[in-house]
Every structure is written in C-alpha cells, then in structure tokens.
Amino acid sequence: MIKNLTILLLALTFTCCKSEPKSSTTESKKPVKEISTTNIDIEIIDYNGLEAILTKNDDKTYIINFWATWCKPCVEELPAFEKLYETYKDKHVVLVLVSLDFPNQLESRVLPFIEKNHLKGKVVLMGDPDQNTWIPKVSSEWSGAIPATVIYTKNKRKFYEQSFDYSTLETELTKFLKTN
C-alpha cells in the first residue's frame, strides 16, 4: 500500500540520494536552481512505512519530526531542525520530516514548500487516515497535536509534543549522542 509518487522531470542521479548528503554538492550547484524545483521525490507512507522509520536498529540517531505546511509553529521550528541536521549529520544523525499535510495537497503545497525552503531532511508524507490507530503507536503520550518529535537510537527513545528552538533541540539531541 506504499505509493511512491515521483515527480521526475530530470536527472535520476538526484533522486537516488535520500538522507545521506550530496547536499554539499547541491549547495555548490546553486545556480542551477531550476533542476531542484522539478526533482523532488516524496514517499506517501502508511503506518507500516512509518513504523519502519521509527524502529531502525542501527548505530544512528534518528530525529523524526511531525509537521505540516499549514502548521505555523511547525514551519517556524523547521529551520532549527535543518540547522541541527546540517551540524550533526556527520555524527550519524538522520532527520526525517513526516508531513501530515493532506495527501491531495502534496503537489499544490508540500512540494512547493520543500523547494522554496530547500529542505535537506528526508520528507515523507503520512497518508494513513486511521490516525486513532497509529498515533498511539508513535507514542502513548501523543495527543495528536503537532508539532511533535521523536528522537531515538536503538537503545533510547523520547517523545516531545512541543515546539523546539535550536538550543533546546540541540540539548536534547546531545543526550542521545552521549549514550552512543
């Protein structure tokens, strides 16, 4: 039931990179902005897809942020997540931005937003409508309000139903990095 919606007009080489960065090269290629605007690959996932993202069992630290383009506090905190990811990606930190936008607004809202803000974290869209089933599986503490964030390693996990600024987020992440 996982639908892979690929907006592909150019180079496949670009779409191959998921979270591990070619970002330094994309940065240096800033002049060819037109390419990036046509070349975003977003997966629409159901709970099975989300569960896979939430239960990685490797040596990385995962930051999973639940957001939506229409959610003002979510949009306001995204730069902190992006900056944190840029700063810590060499320390095996992975950022996944789980969009809770309506699936039918993927092309009209989500893709333009990602392009405009040059998001570096991997973005997926949670299309599973049965929220009462999957919200408690993300965390029993979660009421369903966004923004919400999970930080985890294979040994440790914490859920946050709150907004973050950069320093608070970095403080939380640091607690996870120390345990590794």
Place this chain on the structure above:
Amino acid sequence: MKTLKLSLVLIAFATITAFTLKNTSEGYKIGDTATDFSLKNIDNKMVSLADYDNAKGFIVIFTCNHCPYSVAYEDRIIDLDKKYKSKGYPVIAINPNNPAISKGDDFVSMQQRAKDKGFTFPYLFDDGQKIFPQYGATRTPHVFLLKKENNDLKVAYIGAIDNNSHDATAVTEKYVENAVDALLEGKKPAIDYTKAIGCSIKK
C-alpha cells in the same frame, strides 16, 4: 548492589508518580464532571450550557477558523448539529486559540466564518483561554461529548469526530455519532476515547 536496585525501584516509582500526576492535571477523563462556562457567542450574547433546559447533553467541539483539519470537518460538524440537536444533543463549538498569535481566529473572523458556512450552532470564543485547559483540549478539532446526569455534566466521549479527516466519503467509523447513539439508547459508548491529528491550540 542492593542499594542500586532500591534506587532503581525508587526512580521507577518517582517516574510513574510523576506521569500519573501529570495526567490528572491534563483535563478530563471519561466519567469526569465537566464544568459549565459563560462564553461570548458570535451574536455577542453569552452562552452557558445551563441555558439549555431541554438538552440531554452536548457535543462540545473545540475548533477554529485557521486550522485545515477544523475546516475539513466544518460540514461534518454542521451535519452533527442538524442530526442531534433535535434529539437533545446540540453542538457547542468553542474557539480556544489566542487570536493575538493565531491569525484568522479573532472574534470578527469567527463571526464571518460562521456566516459564510451557515453554522447552525453557537460558536463561542474562549476569551482568556480559561475553559480549554480545564477540559484538556490540546488540538482543533477536539470533541468532548457530555451527558446530563441529574445536575451534572458527565464526560462520555473524548476525541475525534470520525476516522478519516482527509476524506468524509471514506469514513468507516463515525466515533461521535456512534457515541451519541449509544447515549440515546441508554448505553455507554463502545469507543469512548480516540486520537487524531489536529492543530495545536495556540496559547
């Protein structure tokens, strides 16, 4: 080693207690008695639940103008009111957001939206944000179904309107309708608590 074990037990106990305490201060649970209120409606009149002598209960919905999930549910909220007002369970909508930080959720915009959509129910403004924390609303839309018992209002259902916010035509479980139907038959709702994605309430 024994000391370590003991301290671990103590830590565990402290954690559990902390969470329990936290939960009790986070609003109503099923069976709790809900507070009445006096809030300003879009027609500038104050509304209290005590005004409704003939009601058997209320479908209290914390909702707002700006939130796409609230907007997606507007027609379904109107339908709920149309279906259940005559049966004794009117919808009472309350905007819990602080308009100073939530654009589009000010009182004038509420009046306009209610007019545009033809709201058939009161749309109240939680001025000063005193009511939603007592209920424990965290997001919009967030439903609290109340049942009159003697002179009290008992919380009978908390949660989402149905199980598909994205698409009204694809709904397979109408949580609120099922819960009200159960109350009308003198039963307890089979599902009395659900979760859903919504916009966080702006404080």
